[in-house]
Each structure stands twice: as C-alpha cells, then as structure tokens.
Amino acid sequence: MLKILKYSFFDLMRSRWSYVYFMFYLVLGFVLLFLNNDIDKAIITLMNIIIVLTPLIATIFGVMYYYNSREFTELLLAQPIKRSTIFMGQYLGIAISLTLSLALGLGIPFLLYGLSVSTAIFNFSLLLLVGAFLNFIFVALAYNIALSTENKIKGFGYAILMWLFLAVIYDGAFLISLVYFNDYPLDNFSLIATMFNPIDLSRILILLKLDISALLGYTGAVFQQFFGTNIGMISSIGVLSLWVILPVFIIIRKSNKKDF
C-alpha cells in the first residue's frame, strides 16, 4: 500500500493545484497575521475559512483524482495487488498531500510570526487537527460518490451537493428547527444534531476552545459543559474519527464489488 500511496502522493504533489492550494494558505496566513497583528483574531478568521474551504477543496480533489486516474487504476488492478490496497493507497495519498498543503501553508507564517512562544499554540494545533480531519473525511466521502457514479459530471454534481448540504443547507435546516421548536428544551437535540455534521462539529469544537462560548447563551453553556471537558473533547474527536472510518470502510466494500 505504501508504494501506491507514494505514487499518488507524488503525482498530486507535482500537480499545479497542490501548489496553488499551498500558496493560498501561505498568503492567507501571512496576510492575516501581519496585517491583523492579533493571533486570536487571526485564528478565528482562519477557522471560518478552513471550515468551509477545506471540505470543498477536499471534495473536489477527491472526485477529480478518482476520475482522472481511472485508467491508471485499471492498470493497477491488472497487477498482483489487492483491491483494497489500491484504493486505500490512493485515498491516503490525496488526504495526506492536502493536509500537508494546509499544515505547511499555515504553519510557515505562524512559525515566522513567533507562534511557538505564544499561548495560542494549542488553539492553532487544534485548528490544524480539525483541518486534517476535514480533509480525511471529505476525501473519503468524495471517493465514495465517485466510486458509485460512473458519469463524471454527475459525480461532480453529487459531490458539490454533498458539500453544499453539509456546509450550508444543514445549518439552515438546523436553525429553522431551532426556531420552530423554540418552546422545547433543545440543548441535547442541538448537541446530537451537531455530531451528525462534521463541519458543525469542527466549528463548535474550535469556537469553544477559543473561549467565546459566552456569546452562545444557555445552549453555549451546555456545549461548554460538554465540549469543555476532556470527555467532550475525546468524544468529539471520536465522532470525527468515525466520520473517517465509516466512509473508508464503505470505500473498501464498494471497491471490492465494483466492475472496472
């Protein structure tokens, strides 16, 4: 599997888009830190960008890579290699290269700014960790969509819809339900509903770590109580891990049954 991973990784690393992505985060990091001069504000702004953009880019890269490497995948399938090895190698290659672009693109400006001596290092690491999770989750979801959709255009459409649903529509529906059921206690409902969307979960996780949960009112207090503790932290990371493991498991199952 390492061999496939290596080739997918280098294949992507050499493509122009990886650099564009890397440069984007690099410029973003520099601009935010050196024009803003406030590391906490910079992290919040970054969070807002990462939480929407990382899933989108991961989705597009995942779908694109699958469709572009289809023939190459067929070449690999005719070699003495297990199917799951091929797909896991490709999946990890994409997810790792995207995560590297993110970590290096943001890490370099932050290191130059002198992050290692500031107290924000924990928040920043959490941001990167969440970004990495989002990469792994959305590449896996995109791969699932691509594997089950023969038609490239349809696959792209479904993948973008999936992103739109999780990044925008889900929140809207969530908000409407909160307003509609205003008379009922909704703390547990909102806590659980958050768990079902990796983007929301990541956002809440970072917001609460940044100690601005007071803005969230009573529900914020419930959230703080849950996420602020170690149990909350561990279970959120656990749920994010499930968001990676389940789609990956489905990729393996699907790929074993698919005709090429």
Next chain:
Amino acid sequence: MIAIKNLHKKFGKLTVLDGLDLEIAKGGIFAVLGPNGSGKTTLLKCLLGMVIPNKGTISYNNENVLKKWEYRNNLNYLPQIANFPANLSVIELIKMVKNLRPKESNEQELIELFGLNSFLNKKLGNLSGGTKQKVNLVLTFMFDSDLIILDEPTTGLDPIALIHLKELIEKEKAKGKTILITTHIMSFVDEMADEIVFLLDGKIYFKGSIEALKTQTNNTNLEHAIAHLISKQHA
C-alpha cells in the same frame, strides 16, 4: 490452464455473459473474436478479476481465481486504452510497475525494440496515442509470465511497430506461453492465431482452428467466415 465454467455477467439489465464455458490449454495463440459488444473484454476482465461475475467459476492453473490477487503475478495484461497519469514520465511509470511486481524484467530490450529511448524522460501526457501504446506494450511484455492477455494490441501502431509486435508474440509463443488476443483485424488473426474462440450472445459460439472455421462456414477467406458467423446473430 484456464477453465471457465458457467460464467454469468449482467450490467444492469444487459446480459453480457450468459453461461459461458471455456477451456484453454497451455501454449499457443488464441484469438478471442466476436462482434462489438459481444463480451470479449468482459470475459478477459473477469479472468483478470477486474469485473466480478454474477455466477460461475474461473480457475487458472487449477486454482480458483475469484477474489484472489496473487495469481496476477503470473499473467501480463495489455489494456485496450492506454491512458497513464499525465504527470509521470515514461521511465518513472516503468520503474513504478517494476516496483509493484517483484519479478525479473527486460524492459531495456523492449525500449530499444520500440525505439522509445528518446521518450523516456517525456511526460506521458505529451505522448501521441501510438507512442503510449508502445509504452503499454513494454509494460506488458517486460515480465516473464505464463499467460499474456492482449486487448486490441494493434491500436495506433505504425507498420514497423506492428512487425515488432508480431515478432514478440511469436517469440513468447515459442517459449510455450499462452497468449489471448482480442482484435478486429482479421489479417492479424489469420497470420498469428492458432485457435479461434468466437463469442456470440454471451456464449462461446465457435472454438477451433482457423481451418475448421473455414470449412464449417464454407468460406476460404477468414474475414468472410467471421462475417458469416456474425450475420447469423441477426438471422
């Protein structure tokens, strides 16, 4: 060497293979023929494990191959459409495939045979269709395996490369290899094949030597004999 029993494959509502039985003995060149969409490629891909049949068994050297992958170390496959990652160079691709198969390979000889030396450091995305096909051939023939499966090997080749390809196939045959070829070029079949396997409606419609086919259809020309078989489908 290869034994296929009662093979069924459907893509949605379309039945491609419908209870196909086929035995292929060791050694010789077998041409798998049939009209467009008769299931030639599907049959080969079932054998390779790329298409998963709905029913039936396939064995290679007396071992069941379904859901296995190790047996592929002892077969070489030339896919119909040669399309490789555009970012890799020719030599990188060759090294990569070598890296994936822990086996002796003689790529240098083949690279020279097809005159690919000046292309080695070019990116695969910039190569012409015929040159890609030559790379494809190098990748297929560089390993020493008992079974060689060629899906439309002549596509895009210039006459010189075609002569080299024929020589290569003859050489492998002389070593006692089994070679399966699908093609629509009948002169190629006439020249190369020892036996013909003709697919129609998802079954083996005819299997035997070229001579036997000609006698059976009362045709001295292979092209017409095959056309005769195909026309029966519509009768």
